[in-house]
Amino acid sequence: MAAMSWRSRFRIARLVARARPSRPGRPCRYLKAVLAAVAVPVLVTAVGIGLSRWDGGTTVTPRPVEPTAIAAPRRVPETTPRLPSYGAVPRLVLPGALTEAEPAPIRARSLPREHAGRTSAPRGTAAPVIALVIDDMGHNMETVRRAAALPAAMTLAFLPYVQDAPRRVAVAREAGKEIFLHMPMEPASPAFDPGPGAIRAGQPAATIRANLEAALARVPGAVGVNNHMGSRATADAGAMRAVMGLLRERGLIYVDSWTSPRSVAEKTAREAGIPFGGRDVFIDNLRDPAAIRRQLALAERRARRRGTAIVIGHPHAVTLGVLEEWIPEARARGVRFATLSAVVRQPRCPEARTAALCGPREARAVTVRAAACGGTGC
Numbered sequence: 373m374a375a376m377s378w379r380s381r382f383r384i385a386r387l388v389a390r391a392r393p394s395r396p397g398r399p400c401r402y403l404k405a406v407l408a409a410v411a412v413p414v415l416v417t418a419v420g421i422g423l424s425r426w427d428g429g430t431t432v433t434p435r436p437v438e439p440t441a442i443a444a445p446r447r448v449p450e451t452t453p454r455l456p457s458y459g460a461v462p463r464l465v466l467p468g469a470l471t472e473a474e475p476a477p478i479r480a481r482s483l484p485r486e487h488a489g490r491t492s493a494p495r496g497t498a499a500p501v502i503a504l505v506i507d508d509m510g511h512n513m514e515t516v517r518r519a520a521a522l523p524a525a526m527t528l529a530f531l532p533y534v535q536d537a538p539r540r541v542a543v544a545r546e547a548g549k550e551i552f553l554h555m556p557m558e559p560a561s562p563a564f565d566p567g568p569g570a571i572r573a574g575q576p577a578a579t580i581r582a583n584l585e586a587a588l589a590r591v592p593g594a595v596g597v598n599n600h601m602g603s604r605a606t607a608d609a610g611a612m613r614a615v616m617g618l619l620r621e622r623g624l625i626y627v628d629s630w631t632s633p634r635s636v637a638e639k640t641a642r643e644a645g646i647p648f649g650g651r652d653v654f655i656d657n658l659r660d661p662a663a664i665r666r667q668l669a670l671a672e673r674r675a676r677r678r679g680t681a682i683v684i685g686h687p688h689a690v691t692l693g694v695l696e697e698w699i700p701e702a703r704a705r706g707v708r709f710a711t712l713s714a715v716v717r718q719p720r721c722p723e724a725r726t727a728a729l730c731g732p733r734e735a736r737a738v739t740v741r742a743a744a745c746g747g748t749g750c
Contacts, residue, residue, distance in 0.1 A: 499706045500675030503527065503649075503715040504695070505684045507554050507600065507629070510534030513543070515687045520547035522692070524699045524709035529554035529598055532587035533567050545593055550711035552627070553587055553594040555615075557602030560632070566601045571615065573608035580614040588622070595713050596625035596647075603632035612637050616644035625649070625716050629684060649716035652681045656691040664694045672707060680715050 504526035506519050511534055519528055520543055528544045529552035530537060541551055556570035569583045588594060597619060605611050606628065619626055625647040628637040641648035652674055655667040668683070675681035685691045699709070 498679060499708045500672060501680045501708045501710050501715060502671060502675050502702070503680065503682045503710050503712045505529055505552070505598070505627070505651075505682065505712060506687055506691075507598070507684055508686050509544070509554065510537050510540050512687075513540055515689075515692070516540045516543050518692050519687055520544045520549050522695055522699060524703075525711050525714075526550070526709060527552050527712040530591045530594075531556070531567065531600060532590035533569065537590045538592055541591055541593065550713060551591060551594045552712065553591045553597045554600045555584065555587055555597050555602075556600045557605035559601040560603035564601060571602075571605050571611055573604045573611055575611060575614075577610070577614040577617075580611055581618050584615060584618050594624070596627060596716070598627040599629050599631065599637070601631060602629070603634075606637050607632050607634040609636045609640060612640040613644070616640045616646055620644045620646050625713055627651070627682065627712055627716065647713075647716045649682055649712060651684050653683050655683055655685040656688055659688055659690050661690060661694050664691060665698065668694070668698055668702075672702065672705075675707065680710075680718075682712065682715065 504522075504524060505528075506526070507529045509516060509519065509528045509530045511531070513536075516528075525548075527550040530541050530544075531554050533556070534540065545551055556566035556568075558570055558572040559566060569586060571580050571583055575583075584597075588597075597615070599606055616626065619641075626637060626641050627649040628635055629651050638648055638650065653667055653671040655671065656664050657667070658664070664685075671681045671683045685695070703709075
């Protein structure tokens with residue numbers, strides 16, 4: 373009816389007005405026709421609606437139409453679990469500018485089972501030996517000169533991407549310091565950028581080798597490699613096997629900074645047959661002279677107990693200042709200093725390793741003890 377034109381409605385109204393009843397109480401034939409014309413479409417429509425709601429004798433109640441809901445994006449779980457925080461260990465919170473958000477706690481390393489029970493040299497036979505390492509070298513020439521002037525045998529680890537890296541490496545080498553490549557590696561947190569050319573977990577072995585070769589070319593004379601950041605990369609066995617394969621070809625050593633408790637660097641280095649070492653103490657987790665001295669005292673105690681200790685610091689002005697004062701004091705207490713390669717390349721036995729570094733008298737004493745325990749020395 374809504375679609376009927378106004379002309380049709382007018383004609384029907386005029387016909388109704390002219391109609392005369394043929395019998396009292398009954399509509400005329402015109403009115404019957406009009407009513408039929410109106411009622412038939414309405415009836416057909418009603419029947420259609422009824423049939424649409426009938427399904428095998430069961431009335432189907434129409435469900436209200438709900439607005440289309442936008443599915444929330446599925447959260448992908450993190451592939452790398454969160455690492456333990458240094459916050460749980462006193463005085464061991466690393467500055468974010470130098471390391472990752474959640475570095476691993478200091479990892480206690482043990483000798484193989486056959487060496488268990490003799491992990492320290494007898495008193496009076498050997499002086500404790502400390503291998504000092506300064507990481508993150510190369511950003512500033514003045515800092516390079518100051519670190520190179522420290523009065524001790526030590527190792528400076530240079531980042532490969534710093535400006536004019538070969539010339540700054542040459543300054544340290546001329547001062548008699550040992551050179552390491554401080555190789556950028558992927559951290560666990562994407563918020564930290566290890567730098568260009570970093571080794572990353574899951575990279576093809578060819579890419580890892582190319583990045584490592586390019587970095588070694590930027591740090592001429594490097595005798596070994598240690599990791600810059602690297603919590604994710606050092607936990608990837610494939611990546612570390614590629615690294616150790618190239619180091620074996622070059623005759624280089626690897627030292628793990630232990631930024632992750634899941635590191636497989638030691639395992640892959642042993643498999644590749646290359647010399648391996650690991651950090652014992654970070655000395656400048658807090659850039660405070662008193663805190664740095666406490667860490668150095670801890671390193672000295674470990675060196676006296678185990679024979680050697682690998683100590684890592686960074687080229688902060690406060691760190692270098694403390695080392696300039698502490699090194700002569702430590703010498704006066706009988707502490708000896710050596711490069712990383714001298715410590716790492718020694719036999720596993722702490723007694724034999726320390727004696728070889730300290731002099732003929734200690735070496736003879738260890739030789740006598742070695743003969744007494746089957747020639748192993750420990």
